[in-house]
Amino acid sequence: MEPEGHLESESSEKSVFSQPGEDEESQPSKAASRENPLLRPLLTGDIEGLRRIFEDPEDPHHDHAMELLLEEDIVGRNLLYAACMAGQNDVIRALAKYGVNLNEKTTGGYTLLHCAAAWGRLETLKALVELDVDIEALNYNDERARDVAARYSQTECVEFLDLADARLALKKYMTKVTLTITDPEKGPGKLLKEDKNIVLGACRAKNEWLEAHPDASMDELFEQKQLLEDIVTPILVKMTMPRQVKSGKSVT
Known part of the structure; x- marks a missing residue:
């Protein structure tokens, strides 16, 4: 029996986890459909810039910081997925303290751990495991992050x-x-x-x-x-x- 919910097709899956060079639309800089004020500091590892948006009431984006972070694209990825694709493990550690759900899934059941595994971001995997994410979480293909890493030949991640x-x-x-x-x-x-x-x-x-x-x-x-x-x-x-x-x- 197929799991209930939205199932992604094979082509849709590739758009989520295509390796660098395979699909321009899957590149980290295109993770948001429009410019998000959190995107640049997130991709460049500007921890102080992110902290200012989340903690400084005078920042123009402060009141909507969490909403901006969790804004999703058409397959259910928020900016944390962009951080995983870019290997910004320190950014993920910094953002985790604001109470984001690191086990949230996309429409295809993929977690941040699946994403980091597919992209071969070993240090990001380590950061996520240190933050006690669910390493046994399954996507809608019944794959754990380990299985996704193996499928993309990410040996160190496996x-x-x-x-x-x-x-x-x-x-x-x-x-x-x-x-x-x-x-x-x-x-x-x-x-x-x-x-x-x-x-x-x-x-x-x-x-x-x-x-x-x-x-x-x-x-x-x-x-x-x-x-x-x-x-x-x-x-x-x-x-x-x-x-x-x-x-x-x-x-x-």
């Missing part, structure tokens, strides 16, 4: 997104385990306080390891997840075991 996915898998496992171990309704078995502390301590240690190793390799991430599972799994098994009911002493 490798980075694979690493980001491995980090996310470890984080999600830690979250799942922590919720399970602290929820008394998860299982009939009674968990010793010592076991609970072991699990929570192991998750805390792995979270600290992640923060201390931002450039960890895929093998290292898989190894850390396996080490955590080795600690946690036997304890979680205890939660599936029935409570032992003490029988009363027989009277002779």
